[in-house]
Amino acid sequence: GNRIDFFGSLLLAVYCMKEKKFKFVGHTGSGFDYKLLDTVYSKLQELKIESMPIDHLPYMNRETTWVKPILVAEVKFNVWTKDGIMRAPIFLRFREDKKPTECTIQADNPTKGDSNDVGYEIKEQSHNSVDVKISNPDKVYWSKTREHPEFTKKDLINYYEFIGPLILPHLKDRPLSLSRYPNGIHGKSFYHKNWDQPKPDFVMTAQVHSEQRNDNINYIVCNNKESLLWIANLGCIEMHPWYSRINDFDSCNSSSLLYEEKCELNFPDFIVFDLDPYIYSGKEKRGQEPEYNRAGFRATVEVAFELYDFLRELKIRSYIKTSGKSVLHIYVPVINNYPYEQTRNFSEIIAKIMVSKFPNKVTTEWNTLKRKGNVFFDYNQNSRGKTLASVYSLRPTESATISMPINWKKLDSILPTEFRKSNSL
DNA sequence: TTATCAG
DNA sequence: CTGATAACAAGCAGC
DNA sequence: GCTGCT
Ligand SMILES: [Mn+2]
Ligand SMILES: [Mn+2]
Numbered sequence: 001g002n003r004i005d006f007f008g009s010l011l012l013a014v015y016c017m018k019e020k021k022f023k024f025v026g027h028t029g030s031g032f033d034y035k036l037l038d039t040v041y042s043k044l045q046e047l048k049i050e051s052m053p054i055d056h057l058p059y060m061n062r063e064t065t066w067v068k069p070i071l072v073a074e075v076k077f078n079v080w081t082k083d084g085i086m087r088a089p090i091f092l093r094f095r096e097d098k099k100p101t102e103c104t105i106q107a108d109n110p111t112k113g114d115s116n117d118v119g120y121e122i123k124e125q126s127h128n129s130v131d132v133k134i135s136n137p138d139k140v141y142w143s144k145t146r147e148h149p150e151f152t153k154k155d156l157i158n159y160y161e162f163i164g165p166l167i168l169p170h171l172k173d174r175p176l177s178l179s180r181y182p183n184g185i186h187g188k189s190f191y192h193k194n195w196d197q198p199k200p201d202f203v204m205t206a207q208v209h210s211e212q213r214n215d216n217i218n219y220i221v222c223n224n225k226e227s228l229l230w231i232a233n234l235g236c237i238e239m240h241p242w243y244s245r246i247n248d249f250d251s252c253n254s255s256s257l258l259y260e261e262k263c264e265l266n267f268p269d270f271i272v273f274d275l276d277p278y279i280y281s282g283k284e285k286r287g288q289e290p291e292y293n294r295a296g297f298r299a300t301v302e303v304a305f306e307l308y309d310f311l312r313e314l315k316i317r318s319y320i321k322t323s324g325k326s327v328l329h330i331y332v333p334v335i336n337n338y339p340y341e342q343t344r345n346f347s348e349i350i351a352k353i354m355v356s357k358f359p360n361k362v363t364t365e366w367n368t369l370k371r372k373g374n375v376f377f378d379y380n381q382n383s384r385g386k387t388l389a390s391v392y393s394l395r396p397t398e399s400a401t402i403s404m405p406i407n408w409k410k411l412d413s414i415l416p417t418e419f420r421k422s423n424s425l
Numbered sequence: 426t427t428a429t430c431a432g
Numbered sequence: 433c434t435g436a437t438a439a440c441a442a443g444c445a446g447c
Numbered sequence: 448g449c450t451g452c453t
Binding site: 008009029030032135136180182192197198233234235 | 426427428432
Protein backbone atom coordinates (compact mmCIF):
# COMPACT_ATOMS: atom_id res chain seq x y z
CA GLY A 1 0.00 0.00 0.00
CA ASN A 2 2.71 2.55 -0.81
CA ARG A 3 3.59 4.37 -4.03
CA ILE A 4 7.31 3.72 -3.38
CA ASP A 5 6.68 0.01 -4.08
CA PHE A 6 5.37 0.72 -7.56
CA PHE A 7 6.06 3.64 -9.87
CA GLY A 8 5.65 7.38 -9.62
CA SER A 9 4.39 8.09 -13.10
CA LEU A 10 4.22 6.77 -16.64
CA LEU A 11 6.07 8.54 -19.43
CA LEU A 12 3.77 9.45 -22.27
CA ALA A 13 4.65 9.67 -25.94
CA VAL A 14 2.78 10.23 -29.18
CA TYR A 15 3.61 8.93 -32.61
CA CYS A 16 4.88 11.42 -35.13
CA MET A 17 3.75 10.36 -38.62
CA LYS A 18 6.20 12.57 -40.46
CA GLU A 19 9.30 11.41 -38.62
CA LYS A 20 7.95 7.91 -37.90
CA LYS A 21 9.10 8.30 -34.31
CA PHE A 22 7.70 8.54 -30.80
CA LYS A 23 7.85 11.93 -29.15
CA PHE A 24 7.73 12.61 -25.40
CA VAL A 25 4.64 14.50 -24.22
CA GLY A 26 4.67 14.27 -20.43
CA HIS A 27 4.40 12.23 -17.23
CA THR A 28 1.20 10.91 -15.75
CA GLY A 29 1.21 9.84 -12.12
CA SER A 30 -2.40 10.66 -11.40
CA GLY A 31 -5.44 8.48 -11.79
CA PHE A 32 -4.10 5.29 -10.23
CA ASP A 33 -5.59 3.60 -7.23
CA TYR A 34 -3.48 0.97 -5.51
CA LYS A 35 -5.13 -1.92 -7.30
CA LEU A 36 -4.48 -0.39 -10.70
CA LEU A 37 -0.98 0.60 -9.65
CA ASP A 38 -0.26 -3.02 -8.88
CA THR A 39 -1.62 -4.48 -12.12
CA VAL A 40 0.06 -1.83 -14.26
CA TYR A 41 3.35 -2.29 -12.45
CA SER A 42 3.43 -6.02 -13.08
CA LYS A 43 2.37 -5.54 -16.70
CA LEU A 44 5.31 -3.18 -17.17
CA GLN A 45 7.81 -5.63 -15.66
CA GLU A 46 7.52 -7.80 -18.78
CA LEU A 47 8.18 -4.88 -21.11
CA LYS A 48 11.41 -3.55 -19.60
CA ILE A 49 14.12 -2.51 -22.07
CA GLU A 50 17.54 -0.90 -21.67
CA SER A 51 17.49 1.98 -24.11
CA MET A 52 15.27 4.95 -24.51
CA PRO A 53 12.61 4.40 -27.21
CA ILE A 54 12.32 8.11 -27.87
CA ASP A 55 14.78 10.58 -29.32
CA HIS A 56 14.77 13.22 -26.76
CA LEU A 57 13.76 13.55 -23.13
CA PRO A 58 13.56 17.24 -22.25
CA TYR A 59 13.49 16.66 -18.50
CA MET A 60 13.24 13.90 -15.98
CA ASN A 61 11.24 13.89 -12.74
CA ARG A 62 13.17 10.95 -11.35
CA GLU A 63 15.09 7.89 -12.43
CA THR A 64 13.45 6.30 -15.45
CA THR A 65 12.84 2.68 -16.36
CA TRP A 66 12.17 2.22 -20.08
CA VAL A 67 9.58 -0.12 -21.52
CA LYS A 68 8.63 -1.12 -25.06
CA PRO A 69 6.32 1.54 -26.48
CA ILE A 70 3.38 -0.79 -27.08
CA LEU A 71 0.85 0.13 -24.42
CA VAL A 72 -1.72 2.75 -25.36
CA ALA A 73 -3.04 4.95 -22.58
CA GLU A 74 -5.97 7.30 -22.65
CA VAL A 75 -5.29 10.37 -20.56
CA LYS A 76 -7.11 13.55 -19.74
CA PHE A 77 -5.15 16.73 -19.37
CA ASN A 78 -5.51 20.41 -18.84
CA VAL A 79 -3.80 22.12 -21.79
CA TRP A 80 -0.72 21.74 -23.94
CA THR A 81 2.21 23.73 -22.64
CA LYS A 82 4.02 25.93 -25.13
CA ASP A 83 6.64 23.17 -25.45
CA GLY A 84 4.04 20.64 -26.54
CA ILE A 85 3.84 18.86 -23.17
CA MET A 86 0.57 17.85 -21.54
CA ARG A 87 -0.19 19.84 -18.40
CA ALA A 88 -1.35 17.72 -15.43
CA PRO A 89 -2.25 14.57 -17.37
CA ILE A 90 -4.48 12.08 -15.59
CA PHE A 91 -4.45 8.40 -16.51
CA LEU A 92 -7.90 7.14 -17.44
CA ARG A 93 -7.45 3.66 -18.94
CA PHE A 94 -5.47 1.50 -21.30
CA ARG A 95 -6.86 1.26 -24.83
CA GLU A 96 -6.31 -2.27 -26.04
CA ASP A 97 -8.27 -1.31 -29.15
CA LYS A 98 -5.68 1.22 -30.35
CA LYS A 99 -2.24 0.71 -31.82
CA PRO A 100 0.65 2.86 -30.59
CA THR A 101 1.02 4.34 -34.05
CA GLU A 102 -2.54 5.61 -33.84
CA CYS A 103 -1.45 7.96 -31.06
CA THR A 104 -0.97 11.09 -33.03
CA ILE A 105 -1.58 14.70 -32.39
CA GLN A 106 -4.41 15.96 -34.52
CA ALA A 107 -3.79 18.70 -37.04
CA ASP A 108 -0.15 18.78 -36.02
CA ASN A 109 -1.31 21.66 -33.93
CA PRO A 110 -1.42 20.76 -30.28
CA THR A 111 -3.96 23.13 -28.86
CA LYS A 112 -6.86 21.08 -27.65
CA GLY A 113 -6.72 18.63 -24.77
CA ASP A 114 -9.56 16.43 -25.87
CA SER A 115 -8.32 12.90 -25.46
CA ASN A 116 -11.41 11.88 -23.57
CA ASP A 117 -14.69 12.31 -25.33
CA VAL A 118 -15.42 8.91 -23.84
CA GLY A 119 -16.07 10.48 -20.45
CA TYR A 120 -15.63 8.49 -17.31
CA GLU A 121 -18.17 7.32 -14.83
CA ILE A 122 -19.63 9.91 -12.53
CA LYS A 123 -21.70 8.52 -9.72
CA GLU A 124 -25.18 9.82 -10.17
CA GLN A 125 -25.94 12.36 -7.44
CA SER A 126 -29.27 11.94 -5.76
CA HIS A 127 -31.56 14.94 -5.81
CA ASN A 128 -34.77 15.99 -4.11
CA SER A 129 -37.68 18.14 -5.10
CA VAL A 130 -35.93 21.45 -4.48
CA ASP A 131 -32.74 20.42 -6.23
CA VAL A 132 -30.20 20.35 -3.44
CA LYS A 133 -27.41 17.87 -4.11
CA ILE A 134 -27.32 14.99 -1.66
CA SER A 135 -24.06 13.19 -1.04
CA ASN A 136 -23.90 9.69 0.44
CA PRO A 137 -27.69 9.33 0.71
CA ASP A 138 -27.40 5.70 1.80
CA LYS A 139 -24.93 6.21 4.62
CA VAL A 140 -26.43 4.77 7.80
CA TYR A 141 -26.95 7.50 10.41
CA TRP A 142 -29.08 5.57 12.92
CA SER A 143 -28.55 1.86 13.18
CA LYS A 144 -31.46 -0.51 13.40
CA THR A 145 -33.08 -1.03 16.80
CA ARG A 146 -35.94 -3.12 18.11
CA GLU A 147 -38.17 -0.10 17.52
CA HIS A 148 -37.15 1.01 14.07
CA PRO A 149 -35.18 0.02 10.97
CA GLU A 150 -31.91 1.75 10.16
CA PHE A 151 -32.18 5.38 9.13
CA THR A 152 -29.91 6.77 6.45
CA LYS A 153 -28.71 10.23 5.69
CA LYS A 154 -31.48 10.41 3.11
CA ASP A 155 -33.99 9.77 5.90
CA LEU A 156 -32.51 12.66 7.85
CA ILE A 157 -32.95 14.95 4.88
CA ASN A 158 -36.45 13.66 4.19
CA TYR A 159 -37.40 14.49 7.78
CA TYR A 160 -36.24 18.08 7.46
CA GLU A 161 -37.95 18.39 4.10
CA PHE A 162 -41.16 17.24 5.74
CA ILE A 163 -40.81 19.39 8.87
CA GLY A 164 -39.60 22.47 6.97
CA PRO A 165 -42.89 24.39 7.17
CA LEU A 166 -42.91 23.97 10.97
CA ILE A 167 -39.25 24.50 11.80
CA LEU A 168 -38.33 27.26 9.34
CA PRO A 169 -40.28 30.03 11.13
CA HIS A 170 -38.25 29.25 14.27
CA LEU A 171 -34.93 29.44 12.43
CA LYS A 172 -35.69 32.53 10.38
CA ASP A 173 -33.09 35.31 10.68
CA ARG A 174 -31.29 33.59 13.53
CA PRO A 175 -27.57 32.79 13.35
CA LEU A 176 -27.38 29.00 13.37
CA SER A 177 -24.89 26.68 15.01
CA LEU A 178 -24.79 23.30 13.32
CA SER A 179 -24.33 20.14 15.33
CA ARG A 180 -22.89 17.83 12.70
CA TYR A 181 -22.64 14.04 12.69
CA PRO A 182 -21.17 13.32 9.26
CA ASN A 183 -20.75 9.65 10.15
CA GLY A 184 -24.03 9.08 11.92
CA ILE A 185 -24.97 9.33 15.60
CA HIS A 186 -22.15 7.04 16.71
CA GLY A 187 -19.46 8.81 14.69
CA LYS A 188 -17.43 11.84 15.67
CA SER A 189 -19.54 14.97 15.89
CA PHE A 190 -18.70 18.64 16.09
CA TYR A 191 -20.29 22.06 16.22
CA HIS A 192 -19.90 24.22 13.19
CA LYS A 193 -20.44 27.97 13.37
CA ASN A 194 -18.10 29.76 11.03
CA TRP A 195 -18.80 29.07 7.36
CA ASP A 196 -15.77 29.94 5.26
CA GLN A 197 -16.34 27.62 2.34
CA PRO A 198 -18.17 28.09 -0.93
CA LYS A 199 -21.94 27.88 -0.56
CA PRO A 200 -25.00 28.04 -2.80
CA ASP A 201 -26.48 31.50 -3.33
CA PHE A 202 -29.71 30.58 -1.59
CA VAL A 203 -27.89 30.13 1.73
CA MET A 204 -27.68 33.36 3.73
CA THR A 205 -24.90 34.13 6.16
CA ALA A 206 -24.30 36.93 8.65
CA GLN A 207 -21.17 38.29 10.25
CA VAL A 208 -21.35 38.16 14.02
CA HIS A 209 -18.56 39.55 16.11
CA SER A 210 -16.82 37.11 18.42
CA GLU A 211 -14.93 38.59 21.34
CA GLN A 212 -12.93 35.44 21.86
CA ARG A 213 -11.46 35.29 18.39
CA ASN A 214 -11.50 39.07 18.05
CA ASP A 215 -12.96 38.60 14.62
CA ASN A 216 -16.27 37.92 12.98
CA ILE A 217 -17.93 34.56 12.70
CA ASN A 218 -19.74 34.03 9.43
CA TYR A 219 -22.86 32.29 10.68
CA ILE A 220 -25.22 30.35 8.46
CA VAL A 221 -28.80 31.64 8.60
CA CYS A 222 -31.45 29.15 7.53
CA ASN A 223 -34.14 31.21 5.86
CA ASN A 224 -35.52 28.81 3.28
CA LYS A 225 -36.22 25.19 2.60
CA GLU A 226 -33.25 24.79 0.27
CA SER A 227 -30.91 25.97 3.01
CA LEU A 228 -32.44 23.53 5.46
CA LEU A 229 -31.80 20.60 3.15
CA TRP A 230 -28.32 21.82 2.30
CA ILE A 231 -27.56 22.06 6.03
CA ALA A 232 -28.95 18.57 6.62
CA ASN A 233 -26.71 17.31 3.83
CA LEU A 234 -23.73 18.51 5.87
CA GLY A 235 -24.67 15.81 8.34
CA CYS A 236 -26.30 18.34 10.62
CA ILE A 237 -28.74 16.49 12.86
CA GLU A 238 -29.39 19.28 15.38
CA MET A 239 -30.28 22.87 14.50
CA HIS A 240 -29.05 25.28 17.19
CA PRO A 241 -30.42 28.76 16.52
CA TRP A 242 -29.56 31.88 18.47
CA TYR A 243 -32.24 33.42 20.69
CA SER A 244 -32.06 36.71 18.79
CA ARG A 245 -32.85 37.57 15.20
CA ILE A 246 -31.01 39.68 12.70
CA ASN A 247 -33.09 42.72 11.93
CA ASP A 248 -31.01 44.08 9.11
CA PHE A 249 -28.57 41.87 7.22
CA ASP A 250 -26.91 44.86 5.56
CA SER A 251 -25.90 46.48 8.82
CA CYS A 252 -24.85 43.10 10.16
CA ASN A 253 -22.58 42.47 7.24
CA SER A 254 -21.11 45.95 7.18
CA SER A 255 -18.10 46.70 9.32
CA SER A 256 -19.87 49.50 11.11
CA LEU A 257 -19.15 49.62 14.80
CA LEU A 258 -22.80 50.00 15.56
CA TYR A 259 -23.92 47.07 13.52
CA GLU A 260 -24.86 44.92 16.45
CA GLU A 261 -27.14 47.61 17.83
CA LYS A 262 -28.79 48.07 14.49
CA CYS A 263 -29.14 44.45 13.61
CA GLU A 264 -30.53 43.67 17.05
CA LEU A 265 -28.42 40.60 17.61
CA ASN A 266 -27.87 41.42 21.25
CA PHE A 267 -31.56 41.34 22.00
CA PRO A 268 -33.08 37.89 22.46
CA ASP A 269 -36.78 37.39 21.82
CA PHE A 270 -37.07 34.61 24.37
CA ILE A 271 -35.62 33.44 27.64
CA VAL A 272 -35.04 29.75 28.05
CA PHE A 273 -35.11 27.75 31.25
CA ASP A 274 -32.99 24.70 30.67
CA LEU A 275 -33.81 21.94 33.16
CA ASP A 276 -31.16 19.20 33.19
CA PRO A 277 -31.85 16.29 35.53
CA TYR A 278 -28.84 14.81 37.27
CA ILE A 279 -30.70 11.71 38.22
CA TYR A 280 -28.86 8.64 37.13
CA SER A 281 -30.30 5.53 35.59
CA GLY A 282 -27.60 3.52 37.35
CA LYS A 283 -26.25 2.15 34.10
CA GLU A 284 -23.81 5.01 33.48
CA LYS A 285 -20.08 4.44 33.62
CA ARG A 286 -18.13 6.51 36.11
CA GLY A 287 -18.02 10.17 35.13
CA GLN A 288 -20.63 9.71 32.43
CA GLU A 289 -23.56 12.09 32.10
CA PRO A 290 -26.87 10.74 33.34
CA GLU A 291 -28.59 8.96 30.47
CA TYR A 292 -32.27 9.08 29.70
CA ASN A 293 -34.41 7.48 32.38
CA ARG A 294 -38.03 7.66 33.44
CA ALA A 295 -37.28 8.87 37.00
CA GLY A 296 -35.10 11.67 35.69
CA PHE A 297 -37.81 12.80 33.35
CA ARG A 298 -40.51 12.69 36.07
CA ALA A 299 -38.34 14.81 38.35
CA THR A 300 -37.84 17.31 35.54
CA VAL A 301 -41.57 17.44 34.83
CA GLU A 302 -42.19 18.14 38.50
CA VAL A 303 -39.76 21.07 38.50
CA ALA A 304 -41.22 22.29 35.21
CA PHE A 305 -44.70 22.46 36.72
CA GLU A 306 -43.38 24.34 39.76
CA LEU A 307 -41.66 26.80 37.46
CA TYR A 308 -44.83 27.15 35.39
CA ASP A 309 -46.83 28.00 38.51
CA PHE A 310 -44.24 30.46 39.76
CA LEU A 311 -44.03 32.22 36.40
CA ARG A 312 -47.80 32.37 36.22
CA GLU A 313 -47.87 34.09 39.61
CA LEU A 314 -45.56 36.65 38.03
CA LYS A 315 -48.01 36.91 35.09
CA ILE A 316 -45.43 35.40 32.79
CA ARG A 317 -46.57 33.04 30.07
CA SER A 318 -44.32 30.08 29.32
CA TYR A 319 -44.14 27.28 26.78
CA ILE A 320 -42.50 23.91 27.11
CA LYS A 321 -40.86 21.45 24.76
CA THR A 322 -39.16 18.12 25.17
CA SER A 323 -35.52 17.94 24.21
CA GLY A 324 -35.70 14.36 23.01
CA LYS A 325 -34.01 13.14 26.18
CA SER A 326 -34.85 13.66 29.87
CA VAL A 327 -34.21 17.39 29.62
CA LEU A 328 -37.02 19.93 29.31
CA HIS A 329 -36.81 23.42 27.84
CA ILE A 330 -39.20 26.14 28.96
CA TYR A 331 -39.46 29.20 26.76
CA VAL A 332 -40.66 32.64 27.76
CA PRO A 333 -41.15 35.00 24.82
CA VAL A 334 -39.91 38.54 25.50
CA ILE A 335 -39.94 41.78 23.57
CA ASN A 336 -36.47 42.08 22.15
CA ASN A 337 -35.65 45.17 24.18
CA TYR A 338 -33.34 43.63 26.75
CA PRO A 339 -29.80 42.47 26.02
CA TYR A 340 -28.61 38.94 26.77
CA GLU A 341 -26.94 40.17 29.90
CA GLN A 342 -30.31 41.13 31.35
CA THR A 343 -32.19 38.02 30.29
CA ARG A 344 -29.40 35.92 31.75
CA ASN A 345 -29.54 37.84 35.02
CA PHE A 346 -33.30 37.47 35.14
CA SER A 347 -32.94 33.75 34.56
CA GLU A 348 -30.37 33.54 37.35
CA ILE A 349 -32.72 35.27 39.77
CA ILE A 350 -35.55 32.88 38.90
CA ALA A 351 -33.15 29.96 39.28
CA LYS A 352 -31.99 31.08 42.71
CA ILE A 353 -35.59 31.53 43.85
CA MET A 354 -36.46 28.06 42.60
CA VAL A 355 -33.51 26.62 44.52
CA SER A 356 -34.67 28.36 47.71
CA LYS A 357 -38.23 27.15 47.19
CA PHE A 358 -37.24 23.57 46.30
CA PRO A 359 -33.78 22.92 47.70
CA ASN A 360 -34.21 19.17 47.35
CA LYS A 361 -35.28 19.28 43.75
CA VAL A 362 -33.43 22.12 42.04
CA THR A 363 -29.75 23.01 41.95
CA THR A 364 -27.56 25.59 40.29
CA GLU A 365 -24.33 23.91 41.43
CA TRP A 366 -21.52 24.13 38.97
CA ASN A 367 -19.86 21.01 40.29
CA THR A 368 -21.65 18.11 38.62
CA LEU A 369 -21.12 15.83 41.62
CA LYS A 370 -23.09 18.24 43.80
CA ARG A 371 -25.94 18.23 41.29
CA LYS A 372 -26.61 14.57 41.89
CA GLY A 373 -30.24 13.74 42.56
CA ASN A 374 -31.44 17.22 41.55
CA VAL A 375 -32.52 19.03 38.43
CA PHE A 376 -29.84 21.45 37.26
CA PHE A 377 -31.34 24.86 36.47
CA ASP A 378 -28.90 26.04 33.80
CA TYR A 379 -29.44 29.80 33.77
CA ASN A 380 -26.15 30.42 31.94
CA GLN A 381 -27.81 28.96 28.89
CA ASN A 382 -29.13 32.50 28.33
CA SER A 383 -25.71 34.00 27.66
CA ARG A 384 -25.02 35.55 24.29
CA GLY A 385 -23.93 32.99 21.73
CA LYS A 386 -25.34 30.02 23.64
CA THR A 387 -27.82 27.86 21.79
CA LEU A 388 -30.13 24.89 22.25
CA ALA A 389 -31.47 22.37 19.79
CA SER A 390 -34.52 24.11 18.35
CA VAL A 391 -38.04 22.88 18.50
CA TYR A 392 -38.65 20.14 15.85
CA SER A 393 -34.92 19.48 15.73
CA LEU A 394 -33.98 15.85 15.35
CA ARG A 395 -31.69 14.49 18.07
CA PRO A 396 -28.78 12.07 17.78
CA THR A 397 -30.45 9.53 20.06
CA GLU A 398 -30.77 5.80 19.39
CA SER A 399 -34.48 6.15 18.77
CA ALA A 400 -34.13 9.32 16.66
CA THR A 401 -36.18 11.51 18.96
CA ILE A 402 -37.45 14.99 18.18
CA SER A 403 -37.60 18.11 20.32
CA MET A 404 -41.34 18.56 20.54
CA PRO A 405 -43.54 21.39 21.86
CA ILE A 406 -45.98 20.13 24.48
CA ASN A 407 -49.23 21.51 25.79
CA TRP A 408 -48.78 22.04 29.54
CA LYS A 409 -52.00 20.14 30.13
CA LYS A 410 -50.56 17.06 28.48
CA LEU A 411 -47.10 17.19 30.02
CA ASP A 412 -48.04 14.71 32.69
CA SER A 413 -49.08 12.08 30.23
CA ILE A 414 -46.23 12.06 27.73
CA LEU A 415 -42.70 10.69 27.47
CA PRO A 416 -40.00 12.44 25.46
CA THR A 417 -39.19 9.19 23.72
CA GLU A 418 -42.59 8.95 22.10
CA PHE A 419 -41.82 11.75 19.65
CA ARG A 420 -39.61 10.20 17.01
CA LYS A 421 -38.67 10.65 13.43
CA SER A 422 -40.43 7.39 12.69
CA ASN A 423 -43.82 8.62 13.90
CA SER A 424 -43.51 12.33 13.14
CA LEU A 425 -45.83 11.96 10.16
C1' DT B 426 -18.14 17.04 4.51
C1' DT B 427 -14.82 19.60 2.33
C1' DA B 428 -10.30 21.75 1.32
C1' DT B 429 -5.60 20.89 0.70
C1' DC B 430 -1.44 18.52 -0.23
C1' DA B 431 1.48 14.97 -2.19
C1' DG B 432 2.04 11.06 -5.12
C1' DC C 433 -7.35 11.47 -10.07
C1' DT C 434 -6.54 8.88 -5.52
C1' DG C 435 -5.55 8.77 -0.81
C1' DA C 436 -4.41 10.90 3.61
C1' DT C 437 -5.09 14.40 6.75
C1' DA C 438 -6.84 18.37 9.05
C1' DA C 439 -10.49 21.46 10.51
C1' DC C 440 -15.14 22.16 11.74
C1' DA C 441 -17.37 26.35 19.21
C1' DA C 442 -17.46 29.31 22.72
C1' DG C 443 -19.15 31.41 27.38
C1' DC C 444 -18.88 30.88 32.26
C1' DA C 445 -16.99 29.16 36.78
C1' DG C 446 -13.45 27.99 39.53
C1' DC C 447 -8.69 27.33 40.59
C1' DG D 448 -4.36 31.23 31.79
C1' DC D 449 -6.06 26.53 32.02
C1' DT D 450 -9.74 22.98 32.80
C1' DG D 451 -14.34 21.34 33.12
C1' DC D 452 -19.03 21.81 31.79
C1' DT D 453 -22.58 22.88 28.74
MN1 LIG E 1 -29.91 21.19 28.53
MN1 LIG F 1 -27.78 22.79 30.15
